[in-house]
Each structure stands twice: as structure tokens, then as C-alpha cells.
Ligand SMILES: [Fe+2]
């Protein structure tokens with residue numbers, strides 16, 4: 001059932017359209033900043049993530065045609081770094097740390113969105129599909145958190 005404070009979707013089509021938009025935004029964010037960032041390692045990760053967000057979008061479009069996903073059995077580790085690192089704002093002078101913080105928070109939001117959609121879904125198939133997508137975003141967050149842990153936290 002939909003919670004009162006949740007976005008009120010009328011049907012699956014609307015849910016999927018909403019998720020597609022989110023993936024487009026995620027792709028645009030990584031694509032834009034992979035161009036602007038100077039750090040080579042981060043540039044590369046952002047390029048790869050841009051590609052993966054695009055794949056998520058394509059996948060969601062296929063879900064509209066009846067495809068589904070199965071979540072993996074293994075739980076994705078959560079370093080919970082984004083929980084105590086404040087969110088950053090995208091700006092022209094965004095540094096390595098800001099870019100990572102911002103991306104981690106975006107991935108956390110994407111994870112929360114898909115987890116919420118899984119909980120709202122009535123069919124087992126859609127539950128699994130959204131759970132699998134939540135896992136994808138959790139993996140993205142973990143990847144960024146590991147970088148943050150290694151490059152920022154361990155340096156100080
Ligand atoms: Fe995604």
C-alpha cells in the first residue's frame with residue numbers, strides 16, 4: 001500500500017516513468033561531472049557509473065515490455081559513510097571530496113527509492129525487480145564509499 005507521504009502513483013507505468021527519469025538524471029549527473037572533474041580516477045568511475053545508469057534506464061524500459069530481474073542472495077555491504085558525511089552541492093569548483101559526497105548521497109537516495117518501490121509493489125515480480133535495482137544502487141554507493149574511505153578518511 002502507498003504511504004501517505006509517498007509519491008502517489010496511479011499505476012506501474014507511472015512508477016516506471018518516474019524511475020526512468022531518476023536514471024536519466026543520474027546518468028546526466030555522472031556524464032556531466034566526468035567531463036568536469038580533474039581527478040583521473042574519479043573521472044573514470046563517474047564515466048562507468050554514467051554508463052551503468054544508462055543501462056538501468058534501458059532495463060526499466062524493458063520492464064515496461066514485461067522483463068523482470070531477480071535480486072542476488074548476497075547482501076551488499078553498507079559502509080554507512082554517507083550517513084556521517086554531509087551532502088555537497090554541485091559547483092564548478094567542486095573538489096574530489098565534494099564530488100564523492102554528492103554522488104554517495106545520490107546513490108543512497110536511488111537505493112531508498114527502489115527499496116520503497118519494492119515495498120509498494122504488489123506483484124512478487126516487481127518486488128524482485130525493484131529490489132535488484134536497489135542492490136545495483138547499493139553497489140554504486142559502496143564503490144564510492146570505498147573510494148572515500150581510502151582516499152579521504154585514511155589520508156587524514
Ligand atoms: Fe541507477
Ligand SMILES: [Fe+2]
Pocket residue numbers: 026053107110136137140
Ligand atoms: Fe547508481
